[in-house]
Amino acid sequence: QVQLVQSGAEVKKPGSSVKVSCKASGGTFSSYTISWVRQAPGQGLEWMGRIIPILGIANYAQKFQGRVTITADKSTSTAYMELSSLRSEDTAVYYCARQLPTSGGFDYWGQGTLVTVSS
Amino acid sequence: DIQMTQSPSSLSASVGDRVTITCRASQSISSYLNWYQQKPGKAPKLLIYAASSLQSGVPSRFSGSGSGTDFTLTISSLQPEDFASYYCQQSYSTPLFTFGPGTKVDIK
Numbered sequence: 001q002v003q004l005v006q007s008g009a010e011v012k013k014p015g016s017s018v019k020v021s022c023k024a025s026g027g028t029f030s031s032y033t034i035s036w037v038r039q040a041p042g043q044g045l046e047w048m049g050r051i052i053p054i055l056g057i058a059n060y061a062q063k064f065q066g067r068v069t070i071t072a073d074k075s076t077s078t079a080y081m082e083l084s085s086l087r088s089e090d091t092a093v094y095y096c097a098r099q100l101p102t103s104g105g106f107d108y109w110g111q112g113t114l115v116t117v118s119s
Numbered sequence: 120d121i122q123m124t125q126s127p128s129s130l131s132a133s134v135g136d137r138v139t140i141t142c143r144a145s146q147s148i149s150s151y152l153n154w155y156q157q158k159p160g161k162a163p164k165l166l167i168y169a170a171s172s173l174q175s176g177v178p179s180r181f182s183g184s185g186s187g188t189d190f191t192l193t194i195s196s197l198q199p200e201d202f203a204s205y206y207c208q209q210s211y212s213t214p215l216f217t218f219g220p221g222t223k224v225d226i227k
Contacts, residue, residue, distance in 0.1 A: 035216065037163075045155075045163065045206055045218040059214035062120070095162055104210020105153035105168035112162055 002027040004096050004110035011116045017084040020113045022096030027108075029077035030054040033099045035106060036070060036081040038092040050099065051079060086117045121145050121212050123219035125205075131227040138194040140222045142207035147187045151211035154183055154192045157221075158203045166205075167192065194224075202226055 007021040022034065035050040049060035053072040060068055069082045079096055094113045097106035122145040132138050142152065150170040155163040165174045167183035170190055180195040194201055207219040 037218075044221045045157075045208075047208075047216045047218060050214060050216075061215065097162075099210075100168060103153060103168040103172070104151055104213065104216065105165050105174070105208070106155075106163070107165050107168075107174065109162035109164075 002098065002108045004098065004108055006094075006096060006110040006113045009114040009116070011118065012086050014087055014117055014119055016086050017082060018086060018115050019080055019082040020094050020096075020115070022079045022081070022110050024077045024079070024098070027098070029072075030074055032101065034070075034072065034079040035097050035099055036068075036079075037095045037097055037106070039095070039112075040089070040092040043092075048081070048094075053079070083115075086115075088117050091115065091117045120215060121148060121209050121217055123207055123209055123217050125207060125219040125222050127222060128220065129223040129225065131225055132197050133227045134197055134199055136197045138197050138201075138224060140192045140205055140224075142185075142190040142192070142219050144188045144190075144209055144211075148209045148211035150186045151209055152183075152185065152190045153208045153210060154181075155206045155208065156201075156203045157206065163206065197224070 003025045030053045036048040051058045051070045051072045058070045072079045096110040098108040124143045126141045152170045154167040157163040171183045182193045204221045204223045206221045
């Protein structure tokens, strides 16, 4: 059974950075892409970017270009999302999700990590 | 960028009702359209992929249709556990993926 387990909740100051991890088990980590999706309180889902672990290539939504870095460690089957220059609007639940290679649907999701940005 | 819209943004329905949610893309996305269900405090769950294929383990009362720019998600007979928010997502413009704004289904 595939599982994506994320790191715990974070409270950060404006201007700082946060790094969230997503550890995969039960599947072949390098065979799939991992995306990061966030959801602000009471809002919808927002795709941030993805990584192809086997290639180490990451792509980002234009909105987050320059502020987000997504990486993967194949040896530990873990993906990471680092967001810098945090502001209050970045307060959200951050999810990692595995993407099906043919349809592009996200079939497995992490449990979510709440990042709160507050002074 | 491809923009996704959904209608309605919310609806009230009763158990046993047939419910239809519409998703529209700003340009043709062929059948690269996926549907998710999300309950409060939980991660989204994939229901339908490639516009009309039922994800494993999803009840058959859920169905999807459409291609090009217009898509629908239908729940044939709404059950108590179906009260949730529903999102469409396009996967045509790899590697840039976008979600619709969501439709909240609540109890009438």
